[in-house]
Amino acid sequence: MKQTKQFQAESKRLLDLMVNSIYTHKEIFLRELISNASDAIDKIYYAALSDDTVSFNQDDYYITITPDKESRTLKISDTGIGMTRQELEDNLGIIARSGSFAFKNENKLKDGYDIIGQFGVGFYSAFMVSDTVTVVSKALGSSEAYRWESSGADSYTIESCNKASVGTDIILKIRGNSADENYDEYLDEYRLKSIIKKYSDFIRYPIKMNFTKSRLKDGSESEYEEYKEEQTVNSMVPIWKKNKSELTDEDYDNFYSEKHFGFDKPIKHIHINAEGTVSYKSILFIPEKMPYDFYTREYEKGLELYSNGVLIMHRCPELLPDYFSFVKGIVDSEDLSLNISREMLQHDRQLNLIAKNIKNKIKNELEETLKNDRELYEEFYKSFGLQLKYGVYSDFGSNKEFLQSLLMFYSSKEKKMVTLDEYISRMPEEQKYIYYAAGESVERIEKMPQTELLLDKGYEILFFTDDVDEFAIKMITTYKDKEFKSVSSGDLGINREEGEDSSDAENAENKELFDFMKEMLSGRVTSVKASKILKNHPVCLSTEG
The missing domain is CATH 3.40.50.11260 (Rossmann fold)
Structure with missing residues (x-):
């Protein structure tokens, strides 16, 4: 039975933002949907780590992109964990369950580049290029599949449907061209390939597409026929395993966005390839802006932790001290066991060595920025200086x-x-x-x-x-x-010129007045006396120290 449901208020506002979009970076909708698909596969991987009944054969997990010019549809499919009916409603009917709209207003966001990818709203970027979005999903362990659909108005529909395999299909009905926008590009195989290479090349699951090619017909020397050939578009080589000389600033920025570390651009990246007592590779990012939830319980401190390219922990807080908890990134070490538990991590000598090295690398990068790019450091300090000062104060200094x-x-x-x-x-x-x-x-x-x-x-x-x-x-x-x-200290340690300080004489001369004032202010001051530091003001408060 098909049900029609209303979006919550914030969802309606964001949908209106997307449907009536004037953003200049509409292409990023594909990156967002691919990242969500990758996350869905990761969830099966996480489940396999703790549940013996769930197996994870990496060859069975991939993302497929299917454009169809005739029907003007673009389908993004994954073999990930899928969604139940309730999860479809929670994930697609409610925007992140938090104050994303207030955050958008507070920061006077200029275009989608500042909000998409935050707060779980990346899915809604699909409405920038689509008249209708359909989601068909079957959850792991479920015999039921469900279809969610919306045209980006006030409501969405949800109903049972048939789907043979676990995973999610997102079908976008691509808009028709307008005077200002060429939406046909999102149905073009090679344009889609270029977008995937630009934003999602480091996704660690294959992103597959069928490409139209031509070949000579059998028995003919001049007549050609078209055929489809499946290709894996992304390299899947983790960025941290590449040489620094192979990478550009744009590669690092795209990786930062693809991993949803933030939708600002990082002000600095640190690429570490350490060999010695403990060997590891790491890419760290110093964000431009403080995450909106930084000082909330929901904020997850830590770096992604891998063992030889295999994810061990989504956030490993032991790798960062609290005062550098704004840093994002990954660490990959062959010296760590895949079976290591969170409790073992806290006492792991190799992990502690990595954490110490990372701490020093971050400090050195900040000092270099302070020395060589003062303006950039001051921008950083506006966002995170408070955290550094908390670091000085905490743990008894x-x-x-x-x-x-x-x-x-x-x-x-x-x-x-x-x-x-x-x-x-x-x-x-x-x-x-x-x-x-x-x-x-x-x-x-x-x-x-x-x-x-x-x-x-x-x-x-x-x-x-x-x-x-x-x-x-x-x-x-x-x-x-x-x-x-x-400056409020009673003794500022200033040697005054002879004759300049007559406060002792004034104290003696006005003793009765000062005693009366002290009595009137009883409980609020410890003494009233002539000041050594005032020039143009009649009175001030100071401490004894």
């Missing part, structure tokens, strides 16, 4: 020595972000401390009366605008033998 050279703070003198090394290099000889001021914003801090004397003396002040800043600095305590000192 055990990582402070490792991370402190990467920290940046806004400078009163430079009017921009500076490192601690840069601050130290400009300190006058008589300056005893690294001074900082904490507040809600740069603008608020600049108006603080406690900064007057220091600025008047030409001393630089670091502005702390994140809640974690003071906690992190208290963990560091000193940097290159210079102690940190808050």
